[in-house]
Amino acid sequence: xxxxxxINKWYGDFQVLKNCSLRVEKGEVVVVCGPSGSGKSTxxxxxxxxxxxxxxxxTVNGMVVTDPSTRLPKVRAQIGMVFQxxxxxxxxTALENLMLTQIKVLRRSRHEAERKAHQLLERxxxxxxxxxxxxALSGGQQQRVAIARALAMDPVAMLFDEPTSALDPxxxxxxxxxxxxxxxxxxxxxxxxxxxxxxxKVAQRVVFMDGGMIQEIAPTPVFFESPSSERAKLFLSxxxxx
Amino acid sequence: MRFDYQxxxxxxxxxxxxxxxxxxxxxxxxxxxxxxxxxxxLMRTSxxxxxxxxxxxxxxxFRSLPLILVIxxxxxxxxxxxGRPVGSLYSALIAFTLFEAxxxxxxxxxxxxxxxRGQINxxxxxxxxxxxNMQYVALxxxxxxxxxxxxxxxxxxxxxxxxxxxxALRDFMTASSIVAVREGRxxxxxxxAAVVYFIICFAGSMFVRSLQRRMVR
Amino acid sequence: xxxxxNWGILFxxxxxxxxxxxxxxxxxxxSAAWVIAFLLGILIGILRTVENRWLRFIATAYVELFRNVxxxxxxxxWYFVVPELLPQEVGRWVKRDLPNPEYWSAVICLGxxxxxxxxxxxRSGINSLSRDLVNAGLSLGMTPxxxxxxxxxxxxxxxxxxxxxxxxxxxxxxxxxxxTIGVLELTAQSRxxxxxTFQGFEAFxxxxxxxxxxxxxVVLIMTVVDRRVRIPGFLEGRHR
Numbered sequence: 001x002x003x004x005x006x007i008n009k010w011y012g013d014f015q016v017l018k019n020c021s022l023r024v025e026k027g028e029v030v031v032v033c034g035p036s037g038s039g040k041s042t043x044x045x046x047x048x049x050x051x052x053x054x055x056x057x058x059t060v061n062g063m064v065v066t067d068p069s070t071r072l073p074k075v076r077a078q079i080g081m082v083f084q085x086x087x088x089x090x091x092x093t094a095l096e097n098l099m100l101t102q103i104k105v106l107r108r109s110r111h112e113a114e115r116k117a118h119q120l121l122e123r124x125x126x127x128x129x130x131x132x133x134x135x136a137l138s139g140g141q142q143q144r145v146a147i148a149r150a151l152a153m154d155p156v157a158m159l160f161d162e163p164t165s166a167l168d169p170x171x172x173x174x175x176x177x178x179x180x181x182x183x184x185x186x187x188x189x190x191x192x193x194x195x196x197x198x199x200x201k202v203a204q205r206v207v208f209m210d211g212g213m214i215q216e217i218a219p220t221p222v223f224f225e226s227p228s229s230e231r232a233k234l235f236l237s238x239x240x241x242x
Numbered sequence: 243m244r245f246d247y248q249x250x251x252x253x254x255x256x257x258x259x260x261x262x263x264x265x266x267x268x269x270x271x272x273x274x275x276x277x278x279x280x281x282x283x284l285m286r287t288s289x290x291x292x293x294x295x296x297x298x299x300x301x302x303x304f305r306s307l308p309l310i311l312v313i314x315x316x317x318x319x320x321x322x323x324x325g326r327p328v329g330s331l332y333s334a335l336i337a338f339t340l341f342e343a344x345x346x347x348x349x350x351x352x353x354x355x356x357x358x359r360g361q362i363n364x365x366x367x368x369x370x371x372x373x374x375n376m377q378y379v380a381l382x383x384x385x386x387x388x389x390x391x392x393x394x395x396x397x398x399x400x401x402x403x404x405x406x407x408x409x410a411l412r413d414f415m416t417a418s419s420i421v422a423v424r425e426g427r428x429x430x431x432x433x434x435a436a437v438v439y440f441i442i443c444f445a446g447s448m449f450v451r452s453l454q455r456r457m458v459r
Numbered sequence: 460x461x462x463x464x465n466w467g468i469l470f471x472x473x474x475x476x477x478x479x480x481x482x483x484x485x486x487x488x489x490s491a492a493w494v495i496a497f498l499l500g501i502l503i504g505i506l507r508t509v510e511n512r513w514l515r516f517i518a519t520a521y522v523e524l525f526r527n528v529x530x531x532x533x534x535x536x537w538y539f540v541v542p543e544l545l546p547q548e549v550g551r552w553v554k555r556d557l558p559n560p561e562y563w564s565a566v567i568c569l570g571x572x573x574x575x576x577x578x579x580x581x582r583s584g585i586n587s588l589s590r591d592l593v594n595a596g597l598s599l600g601m602t603p604x605x606x607x608x609x610x611x612x613x614x615x616x617x618x619x620x621x622x623x624x625x626x627x628x629x630x631x632x633x634x635x636x637x638x639t640i641g642v643l644e645l646t647a648q649s650r651x652x653x654x655x656t657f658q659g660f661e662a663f664x665x666x667x668x669x670x671x672x673x674x675x676x677v678v679l680i681m682t683v684v685d686r687r688v689r690i691p692g693f694l695e696g697r698h699r
Contacts, residue, residue, distance in 0.1 A: 077600025443527035
């Protein structure tokens with residue numbers, strides 16, 4: 001479904017991604033973790049072409065993202081993305097946030113878009129918040145709307161960029177619950193997160209990144225039992241110690 | 243039509259005198275405006291109602307008026323108040339100082355507001371008086387934050403000094419215009435003046451940008 | 460201080476009429492210039508944020524050029540120099556047949572000058588949106604143009620309404636420069652009354668009060684606009 005083949009990326013003199021490769025199968029859930037600044041966020045933004053790569057090749061569902069002649073909007077419409085700070089459109093209500101690109105990009109009718117939007121808000125448990133503006137919602141609610149917004153485009157895969165790290169602790173589980181449900185329904189997902197509980201529960205594999213390199217790709221149980229790289233061990237001991 | 247360089251070269255000493263007057267006006271108005279503006283900003287943030295109201299009224303009053311009108315006001319008022327003609331330089335300086343003070347006070351206020359409540363509280367918690375807190379904690383931080391805006395305002399002020407044209411003070415703008423009309427060479431003189439102003443002001447705004455870049459770090 | 464007060468003079472003809480016509484010209488210059496400033500300023504502000512380097516360069520050059528030359532000098536250039544540099548036919552038409560050439564020079568000058576300032580506000584409004592908010596629109600499959608129209612501009616516009624109020628006020632104040640090329644706007648008329656009657660106090664007071672009223676009306680209008688376009692809950696928490 002998603003193939004990342006030895007990509008490299010520089011910011012000026014600084015190399016953010018070093019020869020990264022990863023294959024994600026249809027229906028698979030992969031968690032990407034690693035210390036801050038390790039390039040994990042940049043990596044998933046390359047998958048839908050938000051960050052251009054300097055070399056290497058990425059394909060999603062048969063479309064070559066890294067080919068300059070590929071129409072990126074068309075690719076992106078099929079890949080959902082969820083951001084750290086939700087990034088709902090502040091000038092639109094929750095419902096309108098779900099409707100906007102269904103109408104503009106997928107050319108669905110207003111009626112159809114609205115029906116779909118209501119259905120998805122219901123699914124993430126926010127049917128009663130449809131007419132509120134994002135700033136009137138809590139962080140957890142905003143993130144659930146953002147997930148619903150991405151789902152409204154009927155994506156073939158979903159990318160999550162630290163979806164819970166901007167949330168107050170008591171709101172994290174409401175977002176993770178939605179994501180777990182999504183994973184169990186068979187959505188292909190790449191999730192950048194430090195929520196190791198979530199990884200244990202639904203991820204088939206864990207990717208550990210450090211210094212712009214993929215240090216380790218391991219099946220989830222293996223990663224937690226006996227990570228092969230020293231850095232992964234160190235990282236795990238730091239984040240699991242309390 | 244030929245571009246006549248000679249007329250500019252011949253007029254250079256006269257134009258240079260004008261440029262010096264422009265700088266002089268800018269410098270005096272900046273120092274005066276900054277001093278008065280700081281005072282107004284301190285009044286505005288003092289929390290004492292009559293002072294707050296006075297500062298608010300002053301700033302909003304001057305910010306509602308065109309600079310030219312203010313220049314005319316003082317050109318007319320100053321000799322009347324003193325009882326004899328004093329020349330347009332002094333009335334222009336007074337007009338600029340009082341006018342600019344309104345703008346500098348807003349810059350100062352924004353700068354003071356940029357110092358976080360936590361910093362102010364920290365100073366007070368350490369036992370500083372209001373005055374000491376302003377002097378040692380708030381103002382130094384505020385001035386650092388304001389530096390780019392202050393330079394930008396100086397560039398605007400430098401351009402604004404060209405308005406003394408309306409009271410026939412011979413700044414760079416007026417000097418250029420005098421030569422332009424006298425020699426019948428409007429195109430040459432006005433374009434030359436524009437280039438000179440542009441170089442000075444553009445250099446100023448590049449300086450502002452480098453200040454901002456240094457502050458980000 | 461020796462001064463003979465005569466407030467009644469303001470309400471005598473022709474002086475009362477002078478003030479009214481001055482006020483009218485101030486409004487005419489400022490509002491026509493604002494139309495140019497607003498439209499051109501938005502266009503240039505957008506161009507300053509696009510990907511294309513050349514478009515960005517042109518927009519930046521425009522802003523720097525108009526920001527770094529005094530407005531008065533720009534006015535003289537529009538009025539005295541530009542007609543000479545136009546193709547002969549056009550230049551002749553401008554000089555001979557265009558009615559009120561000083562009015563149009565003032566309007567174009569103020570409009571193009573203020574456009575540079577409006578452009579800076581628009582640019583900083585667009586750029587104040589976070590990188591990921593822009594990414595959010597793109598990640599949903601919008602083209603960059605759609606993302607501008609549906610997301611970036613509507614939000615940026617709501618952010619720049621307050622700073623635009625101050626630009627709108629500035630254009631009224633700056634319209635007074637038009638007196639140097641012979642537009643008899645408000646400041647010019649008050650000066651003229653002073654010259655004719657030596658009642659400077661009364662004349663300048665009248666002009667001052669009229670400018671204060673203009674300011675209040677503009678602030679009132681923009682407050683209504685601001686309230687109309689405000690995003691509930693948005694902006695209130697920003698910049699703090």
